[in-house]
Amino acid sequence: MSDECNVVDFDENLRLVGTAHVSSKSVETVKAQILEYSPDVVAVELCDSRLSTLREPETLDSEDLLKIIKEGKSAMILLQSALAVQQRKMGLSTGEKPGAELLAAVEGAEESQIPYEMIDRDVVITLKRAWHKMGIMEKWRVVNTLLFDDEEEEVSIEEVLEDSDMMSKLMEEARGVAPNAGEVLIDERDTFLAARIQQIRGRGKVLAVVGAGHLEGIIENLNLPDIEVTSKLPTLSLEPPKRIWPKILLASIPLFLFGALGYMALNGEMAQIRQTAVTWLVLNAALAGIGVILARGHPLSALVGALASPITSLNPTLAAGWFAGYTQFKLDGPTVRDAKDFLAMDDISLFWKNRVGKVLMVTTMGNVGSMAGAWIAGGAIIGILIG
Template identity: 35%
Template structure:
């Protein structure tokens, strides 16, 4: 048995798991070869319908309504999705391989041989939403930092290093590092999906299946399949498709900073009079609004987007249900409406800083992100500044 192959023999069923690296030339060849050799009754691929559409339909990005994404509060999710795609695309570009090409080959080969295929992965939006919802403030900060650093990394992996990612020793080390750094993210991205993928593969119900999955899921899926077959685990994973409600602390946390700011300004009024209180209010608006506007300026946002960031940041702080990124992002997408060419080029543009600034879709996302970060930093700076005025 190869490191990349696991055959799970269950009562009346044979499930062949192929572990791949998503930008591996060897994986592409192996997937096609195994399907042709084994001629299974069904092929399962680690994709959801949405990701398959984005891979195969050239106009999928053209249907994107950026302003609607911001209004629905999905700006960070779209950013995360693009960053992850960008990272894989850059690695694949070095090797002349498109990310997910082994999944496409699995589908093409199955279609050629008349073998039915199914998608067995959870929707990427659900996975990212669950990961985000389960993170605390510190974990969210580390996750954002990881996403930003991966977006601008210049690290290149050789073909040998890519192939090594499929080895158990390498994978175990990577999973251990991820578990130590971001345990809830590892649980959502890896452990939950092991269970989800296994359940969906099991639901196929045919006597012989080939399942094409990321190498990191290989042994986890095998374990879950054996547990399901033995009756020790429920194959119903509908709970894993639900977004957990925010915790009580998360609901309260959004009000903490505005409550502190308002309390300091009110206290200043009673202790030192309206003049000091007004000075405090001005300091806060300047710190909060100026840094949000600076973030938009760094993103090279439209002048109106910069102005909206400055005015909107204090409003967004007082009302935690909205963010300054909502105001600035919608303004940017309105003043510089994404073009068809932006949608067509987004897959290439997210791979470089120049492309991100050139593309109007990613530019709007950058405005959304940097204005949000600027406003948040402004609030953290404003609080000790206000407290200093109160002490005078």
């Protein structure tokens, strides 16, 4: 390791620069290293979509928001936004936007007319793999930590930059909250980044700009035989397979309900039929409505979600949250300013205060409430059958 903080000469043709994604010092270090090392190619811990976002801030219009609701991506967008908030909080104290040093690496390479390579996995694939890997309790811990944990340990960015072990320690602490997500976000990406570096090493001197927390893992992988690392790229580049069991469970709900009603009808149990119908309607409607209320949605949005839930719970292609979210969108439509504020979000509270955030929260919580209502109602109906 050189005297410069987190600059590692792996060999004479490969230099690794470990950065903090919210540090002005990292920006300066990256620019200086490009000039000092004079690489033949610069490798940057970015994917094409993240580079595009850094260069041209994202936009979000009404059609985009409605598409998110319809495609059921509200929860994923909220998770991605919550992660961004945590990073922006650190960036605000240093005066740098997250990823500024990675953009500086690309721009520095362009200014010096040096080829550059994006070596990170697509961020959407990474998030999907992480979400797929986590169990229910792990997802809850992640959401709870992102949304409700206000305890912040004072960590100096400059101290982190001067001590790569500290960055690794911080990442390991994050792994403690979500070990399966940590495997995807840390271990898999260490391997992916190292494999991509191996792929371009034949092009001369390589300067690789990566997060300081990945340095140790990348070096470990680079010390392995090339073929052992690069052979993993195809698998690591795949989106996770879609689980079949949720669809089976969703399809089983109407079969169970109508089967129960049919059984009661055959036995002439009219009182139980009425009780079953009331149980299904009340629990579905109540919990979907409560979900929307917890998201601080408009009362009419809660009413629409409540009315839709008993029906949508019987149709796997529909979701009560979609109707509640669309109603919220129509009643309290986000402005251009709301969209800009949401995309630049630096405070979790904007999930409830910002109109875009509120539409997404209403959609997500409406769906969660409806799902809970269906399962609780199902349990209650089983009780009626055997009671």
